Amino acid sequence: MILTKVFLKNFMCYYDENTFEFSEGINVVIGDNGYGKSKLYDAIHWVMYDQCFDTSADQFRSTKQLNDKLISDRAIFETDEGKIECSVSLTFYDSRKENTYTFERSINASKNDGDVTYQSDSAARVTERKGVLSAQIIDDEVKIERLRRKVLPENIKPYMWFQGEQIDNIIDFKESKTLTRAINVLSDISKFDEIYSITDSLVTKVENQLKKKQRSLSKDKSKSDELEEKIKEKKSLLGDYKNDLKQAKKGKIIAEERTEELLSKIDVAQEIRNLDSDRKKLERDFNKTVNELNELRESLNKRLFTRGWVLKGTSDFFKEFEKKYDRYSESKLDLKRKVQTEKKVAEKLQTRLPINVPEPIYVQKMLDKEKCLVCDREAKEGTEAYKSIESLIQDSSEERKRLESEISDRYDFSESLELLYKNGLRQEGRILNIDDDINDTLKRIDELRVTKDEIKRELEEVKNQVENFIADSSINVEDAKKIASELQASQSMNSRFSTNIGSYEGRIKSLEEEINSLNNKYDKLVVGDLPKKLVEKVDISRHLNEAAKSTRKRVFQELIDRLEKEANKHYKKMTQDNMSARGIIKLSEYDGNYTPELVDSEGNQLSQINMGNILLIKLATIMAIISARQNTRDTQLYTLISDAPMSVFGEDYTIGFCKTVSEVYRQSIIMSKDFYKNDKLRDQLLNSDEINLGEVYMIKPNLPEGERESRHKLAIEINSLN
């Protein structure tokens, strides 16, 4: 049967009615992350199994647990009052019988006075339409179950319907049970396990009978009991050590795988760390530049005063003041000079008088005596000689008095004017440099602007590089920081497991020797012959047990070989366009566990396998589990439905995967983001002759990014691309 139609009404982000029609070949639903691809997968799964896969919890959740998450928020929001219906139906077509089957599941909610009540259970309905006849509801539970198995049998479900995130767990080479489960899909190996189990209990039973007989024939029963007790103790200890050894070996495989995985990431992680450190440095430089720039811009007007820019071009004022100040100073000097002159006159007068004769007392004495004491002649009052002597006193004292009073009565601005002059002189020096200072500052602002833009560009570039590295490698900055220390931890864990393995193996060997020696001692205590038949019985049962064990191992290995061969067929096809991926998948057995390796035709192991390779191998193995089933037509009967199976191994293998899938399965439905941004890849998908293409859809939300949080308006637009 093939799935021909999926109809969704108000299911999660699919508001209102939405229809996808599918045909044979590979059908692809393209959309970026968060565009509704997984919700489509959820819808299909929900109809058939009443549950959806919750990636955050890594498990399926039932309708009861999902409850309000199933119905479109917009449908709830836009309904004022009454019932809100959410339903999904899948239409399958059986081309052999020309019958159409529709599986439908629905759940309702109701709104009263703004309160929303959700139904806790969903309702399912299956209808059948034979040929052109009208559809009939099937209410026979047995028939419904039979039809359900016809859509997809339970044992192959994990390998036919899965999400990208699940691939790693579907086939876990470290967990032998996941491989055994896969092998059981290929062929029922459980009967070999049963045979082995029967022979194992047979051996225990006859060995106990033998022990019992040996004890009854012992010459020293208490010694035998003592030895038996010791053997029992040692065996129990041996069991513990064997168990420890098994755990250590398993741990070593995990540590080795982890080491390999981390080694494959370490270079990228280092690159991310370097870029992140560059980013931080650039951010620091950017902030420093912006701060300096802002500081300069902000202080530009302040500098009018702090650096005297406001005085720009005013040096002429100082020159004018200087002239005024010079005139002032000269006038002041003139005044001082006059006083000085008068003093000099007085001094001159003094020089004309006899030395050591006090003046003007001496001159006054001459007037009093009316006699010139210098020439000893008469100088009567009123005479010319008297007047001449008298004038000596009057002239000099009056002029001095006049000048002295002029100086003492006037204001003195000399101190203030000197201060203004000196300040002006200092400012004149600054004024001469203002233009240079302003130009230097504006030049610095321009430089900082250029530097800021350059750093911003570099920063954007580094951020883009980091984002690209993160997108390509799925390693974020935090992971990148941890990888080196995790690698060291995983390497030291690996070496600790190796040491432990050696130590357990040594202890096991010595314990086995001890048990053998105790068994010998126990045998020697037996007197007389043991019943021959019993001895033979023990011998035969041990042989049978060995045979059952080796047969189971051989059959298992044969199935592994078949799986390996088929997986290689798919792997080769998927990687044929990629030169970097070469080699043959080899599932190497290691103490019951299988490890995938890539080897050359000589069997030599090739380079270390990274996560992408491992997932590619796992995907090839998953496909092989179905395609290698003998005498079945599973790939023709059932539809492969997978959500983002290619997201982990990169775009280089996308087309190879599509070719392989379209060749192996009659119908497949793949949800993918790989074709969303890569136009070239999308063209290849739509135009390749090697791909048997079904329907291709592009889906995207009706709201631009950023507004999508408002789920009250959200719907999905579906566009057919072919």
Add this chain to the structure above:
Amino acid sequence: MNLLDRIHIKEPKYDSKYYQFILNYTIEQGSRMGTSTEEEKYERGKYFSTRYEMYMYAVLLGLRKNYELPLESSTDKKSFIKIGAWNPETITNYIIMSVIAKGDYDLFEMEEMDESELEKKITEIKSDIESFANGGFDIIYAKAQEDENYFIENENSFLDLLDE
């Protein structure tokens, strides 16, 4: 009291029509006075920290453009803080020096004057400062009227205006 002290105690006035205009480019006086950081000033689109800064700028602009616009007695005036409180003092004194240099002041003669004559002269110096400031404000105001974005969009506007 010496000449400078006598000038420093004078409080020049300005035309009250410029009151709001000055505030537009100055950090609000009062509670914020002296406490605003350069960053705050920048964010608020203010160019001067205090009103006297803008006043000093206006006087120097008037002097530089040789544009004296005496405040008429009928003009409604706003009083202002005394010259001695302006900062930096070096620029304040340069302004006083420039006004004395530009004006008709015979310093020697002034020393001879009696008190009333001298006080008249000192008041004249203050009036000259007011006239040049008024001239400066007139230039700034006209510029703002001519191009309303001149002082908004150009962070160097007051620097550029000195050169125009």
